[in-house]
Amino acid sequence: MTLDWAFLLITAVNLVAVIGLLLNLGGVLTWVERKQAAVMANRIGANRCYIPVPVPAKAPGGGWKVRWSKRFTLVGLFHAIADGMKMLTKEDYTPPFVNRFIYNLAPFIAFVTVFATFAVIPFGGPVEPARLLDGPLLSGIGALDGARAWLAGFFGDGSGAARTFRLQLADLDIGVLYVFAVSGTGVFAAALAGWSSNNKFSLLGGLRASAQMISYEVALGLSVIGLFLIHGTVDLGRIVDQQQSLWMWGIVLQPHMFFLFLAANIAENKRIPFDMPEGESELVAGYFTEYSAMKMGMFMMSEFVAIAVIAGLVTTLFFGGYHVPFLYDDGFHFGESVVPLSHLTVVVLRLASFTLKVLVLCWFQILIRWTLPKFRYDQVMRLGWKMLLPISLANLVLTAGIAQIVNAR
Amino acid sequence: MASPHLPGLKDFEVRDDPAYPFPHRYRLARTEEEREEEELDTRMIINIGPSHPAMHGTIKMVVELDGETITAVDVIPGYLHRGFEKEAEAHTYNQVIPYTDRLNYCSPLINNFGYCETVEKLFEVKVPERCEYVRVIMSELSRITDHLTAVGAALMELGAMTAFLYMIEQRDYLWEHIAHVTGARMTQSYARVGGLARDVTPDWLERTRTLFREQLVPRLQDIHGLLDRNRIFIDRMRGVGIVSREDAINYGFTGPVLRSTGVQLDCRRYSPYSIYDRFEFDVPTGKYGDNYDRYFVRMREMEESIRIVEQAIDSIPGGPIRVDDARVSLPPKAEVYGNIEALMNHFKLIMEGPRPPAGEKYHAVEGGNGELGFYVVSDGTGRPYKCRVRPPSFIHMGGIHLMLLGHQVADIVPVFGQINMIGGECDR
Numbered sequence: 001m002t003l004d005w006a007f008l009l010i011t012a013v014n015l016v017a018v019i020g021l022l023l024n025l026g027g028v029l030t031w032v033e034r035k036q037a038a039v040m041a042n043r044i045g046a047n048r049c050y051i052p053v054p055v056p057a058k059a060p061g062g063g064w065k066v067r068w069s070k071r072f073t074l075v076g077l078f079h080a081i082a083d084g085m086k087m088l089t090k091e092d093y094t095p096p097f098v099n100r101f102i103y104n105l106a107p108f109i110a111f112v113t114v115f116a117t118f119a120v121i122p123f124g125g126p127v128e129p130a131r132l133l134d135g136p137l138l139s140g141i142g143a144l145d146g147a148r149a150w151l152a153g154f155f156g157d158g159s160g161a162a163r164t165f166r167l168q169l170a171d172l173d174i175g176v177l178y179v180f181a182v183s184g185t186g187v188f189a190a191a192l193a194g195w196s197s198n199n200k201f202s203l204l205g206g207l208r209a210s211a212q213m214i215s216y217e218v219a220l221g222l223s224v225i226g227l228f229l230i231h232g233t234v235d236l237g238r239i240v241d242q243q244q245s246l247w248m249w250g251i252v253l254q255p256h257m258f259f260l261f262l263a264a265n266i267a268e269n270k271r272i273p274f275d276m277p278e279g280e281s282e283l284v285a286g287y288f289t290e291y292s293a294m295k296m297g298m299f300m301m302s303e304f305v306a307i308a309v310i311a312g313l314v315t316t317l318f319f320g321g322y323h324v325p326f327l328y329d330d331g332f333h334f335g336e337s338v339v340p341l342s343h344l345t346v347v348v349l350r351l352a353s354f355t356l357k358v359l360v361l362c363w364f365q366i367l368i369r370w371t372l373p374k375f376r377y378d379q380v381m382r383l384g385w386k387m388l389l390p391i392s393l394a395n396l397v398l399t400a401g402i403a404q405i406v407n408a409r
Numbered sequence: 410m411a412s413p414h415l416p417g418l419k420d421f422e423v424r425d426d427p428a429y430p431f432p433h434r435y436r437l438a439r440t441e442e443e444r445e446e447e448e449l450d451t452r453m454i455i456n457i458g459p460s461h462p463a464m465h466g467t468i469k470m471v472v473e474l475d476g477e478t479i480t481a482v483d484v485i486p487g488y489l490h491r492g493f494e495k496e497a498e499a500h501t502y503n504q505v506i507p508y509t510d511r512l513n514y515c516s517p518l519i520n521n522f523g524y525c526e527t528v529e530k531l532f533e534v535k536v537p538e539r540c541e542y543v544r545v546i547m548s549e550l551s552r553i554t555d556h557l558t559a560v561g562a563a564l565m566e567l568g569a570m571t572a573f574l575y576m577i578e579q580r581d582y583l584w585e586h587i588a589h590v591t592g593a594r595m596t597q598s599y600a601r602v603g604g605l606a607r608d609v610t611p612d613w614l615e616r617t618r619t620l621f622r623e624q625l626v627p628r629l630q631d632i633h634g635l636l637d638r639n640r641i642f643i644d645r646m647r648g649v650g651i652v653s654r655e656d657a658i659n660y661g662f663t664g665p666v667l668r669s670t671g672v673q674l675d676c677r678r679y680s681p682y683s684i685y686d687r688f689e690f691d692v693p694t695g696k697y698g699d700n701y702d703r704y705f706v707r708m709r710e711m712e713e714s715i716r717i718v719e720q721a722i723d724s725i726p727g728g729p730i731r732v733d734d735a736r737v738s739l740p741p742k743a744e745v746y747g748n749i750e751a752l753m754n755h756f757k758l759i760m761e762g763p764r765p766p767a768g769e770k771y772h773a774v775e776g777g778n779g780e781l782g783f784y785v786v787s788d789g790t791g792r793p794y795k796c797r798v799r800p801p802s803f804i805h806m807g808g809i810h811l812m813l814l815g816h817q818v819a820d821i822v823p824v825f826g827q828i829n830m831i832g833g834e835c836d837r
Contacts, residue, residue, distance in 0.1 A: 281565075
């Protein structure tokens with residue numbers, strides 16, 4: 001058996017893209033959260049971090065000298081870097097009364113599960129590397145002929161036919177089930193952190209986290225089963241394929257479930273209005289009270305990365321994934337008229353479409369966080385079991401009935 | 410209904426008791442002995458404070474939890490004790506004024522005026538009209554800042570950070586505005602025995618109106634829009650931290666906490682001090698004595714304060730702002746430099762302080778959190794023999810367990826926030 005180098009290369013590219021996208025998005029989101037909160041509250045927000053820029057200035061005795069007086073702040077974007085540097089270089093204090101192994105393990109679970117969730121989300125349309133350099137502009141450039149030939153050879157299947165690859169880290173049949181399984185594992189992070197910290201506040205936070213996350217896992221799963229019934233698959237790639245038409249987007253088919261799914265996801269992510277496990281005003285910092293430096297930073301980062309992951313998941317299920325309305329593989333189709341586009345343009349447009357949708361949903365989540373007060377623990381549980389669960393069950397029955405009728409015709 | 414703890418004063422109105430929609434949850438209360446006999450079993454004792462994000466200022470609560478439910482609370486104040494009352498005995502009457510700033514630091518001017526009015530009662534002097542008006546304006550501005558802080562802080566602890574910043578922004582505008590006259594944002598020390606430190610200008614008064622019109626009133630509307638009918642907010646506040654009318658009166662609660670139970674008791678109304686009887690204003694009351702009512706009482710009181718300030722600005726007379734009485738007021742500087750009597754008077758007032766006749770007086774003003782009373786005993790010297798403060802917060806802390814028992818641990822925060830315990834005032 002020979003190694004499939006083309007597949008390996010594409011997977012590597014996907015891996016770098018996913019990790020790079022998520023890590024950077026997580027970092028940038030810390031800045032977005034600050035800045036957006038500031039704008040909402042009529043403040044300026046993060047603007048202190050800067051890189052000093054040398055400016056030539058006249059020296060008092062004649063001649064010139066360099067003054068580091070200009071400040072390159074880049075609207076405060078350096079705060080994300082400064083935060084990271086601060087957390088990495090701070091003293092990583094482990095209290096003497098904790099269970100060291102579990103205490104150290106918890107932040108890694110939080111971090112890994114969040115990243116692993118993104119693996120099944122298709123973030124771009126199908127790519128045919130052999131056709132990447134075609135198109136009206138590029139095909140005229142002779143210098144690219146060599147590259148074109150190499151692409152066709154490397155990514156061909158040996159018989160001359162071009163292969164298509166998905167911009168998706170793992171094209172799993174179980175798709176969404178994998179997402180639920182992995183994000184369900186995330187509950188261990190909070191529960192173990194709370195339990196191993198040997199602190200009453202942490203314990204309460206950990207208990208709340210486990211109860212809340214398991215409760216909302218149920219509503220989370222049930223709220224999208226309607227979509228699976230309509231699409232007839234749980235494979236996220238297939239689901240996105242079927243959302244080519246605007247009328248097949250999840251938000252059009254099941255708009256009420258979008259709100260449920262998003263709410264359950266925010267509850268999973270333990271953010272306001274569902275930040276009971278953290279409960280910063282009553283439980284100090286909840287399950288990560290005893291954590292410091294980068295271990296605390298990992299909990300925080302996983303929360304921000306989870307915002308992006310949730311945005312990706314919601315985009316995939318409800319907003320047509322990478323699809324741009326009316327954009328097909330060969331260009332825009334408006335009724336009969338067609339605007340042909342090169343393959344490269346389509347690929348880039350779809351990547352941009354996915355990124356844009358993710359960013360808008362991130363923005364929306366942060367908007368919610370800075371608008372609403374938070375629930376109380378028992379109210380969160382009541383909402384989960386008595387509101388979200390019955391609604392999603394009712395929706396499931398209704399959708400199943402309709403799907404049955406439609407399929408029977 | 411006559412006042413049980415202040416007999417002889419004007420009767421205050423009690424609104425009719427509505428059918429109570431919430432169970433009195435604090436019937437769970439047990440006596441100290443019962444509690445000690447029981448084993449902890451599934452319960453857990455947890456120390457909240459003195460260093461805890463929810464315990465603004467410093468106060469400690471030892472809470473017994475059954476799961477998330479509070480089954481017993483012990484409140485331990487005193488972490489911010491600075492010995493104000495003892496300190497006052499070693500200072501002249503005027504030197505005490507800066508200390509009063511630090512009592513309720515959300516509304517320092519009300520403390521200033523309360524103290525000075527008590528000493529003026531000892532002297533039996535009456536301050537000029539203009540001074541009274543300025544005091545009323547300043548008091549009401551301070552009440553607004555106090556309520557803005559109280560409601561804002563409670564909101565922040567509920568996670569509504571943006572609403573909190575809206576309020577804090579307005580508070581800062583008001584503080585800056587006050588600072589234009591007093592020279593300081595927070596610790597203003599603006600009052601003097603027998604008058605005020607500085608006069609206000611007509612321009613400043615006009616700007617107060619503009620500030621209300623352009624900033625405060627629209628922003629209060631925003632807050633109403635954000636919260637009043639917000640399901641989460643109502644769920645967190647309605648039916649939480651209930652105190653019954655009887656208990657509120659028996660425990661000596663005053664201010665918004667008492668008024669939230671429907672008792673229309675306000676020092677400005679039932680024992681009008683200064684010139685409050687000249688203004689038209691409502692004393693808003695709640696119905697159920699829960700957090701939501703306290704929030705609403707505070708929001709409504711801000712509107713009433715705005716009304717009072719606008720009336721006062723309309724009718725403020727000219728004239729001096731210090732009483733023309735050599736026993737309390739410093740002579741004009743020209744006199745001090747020009748004749749020996751004034752110089753000596755100046756020297757004596759500064760070095761020995763104003764010397765009220767021997768006697769004792771209690772005077773209460775309506776502070777941000779309730780009845781803020783000063784009890785000053787004079788032995789005829791320039792320093793108080795005894796200066797005692799009746800801080801509303803401290804008395805509220807005595808009954809906070811009523812509001813917490815049977816509730817969830819997360820309810821400590823909004824209940825505590827809506828009582829608006831101010832450490833400086835509670836512990837003195």
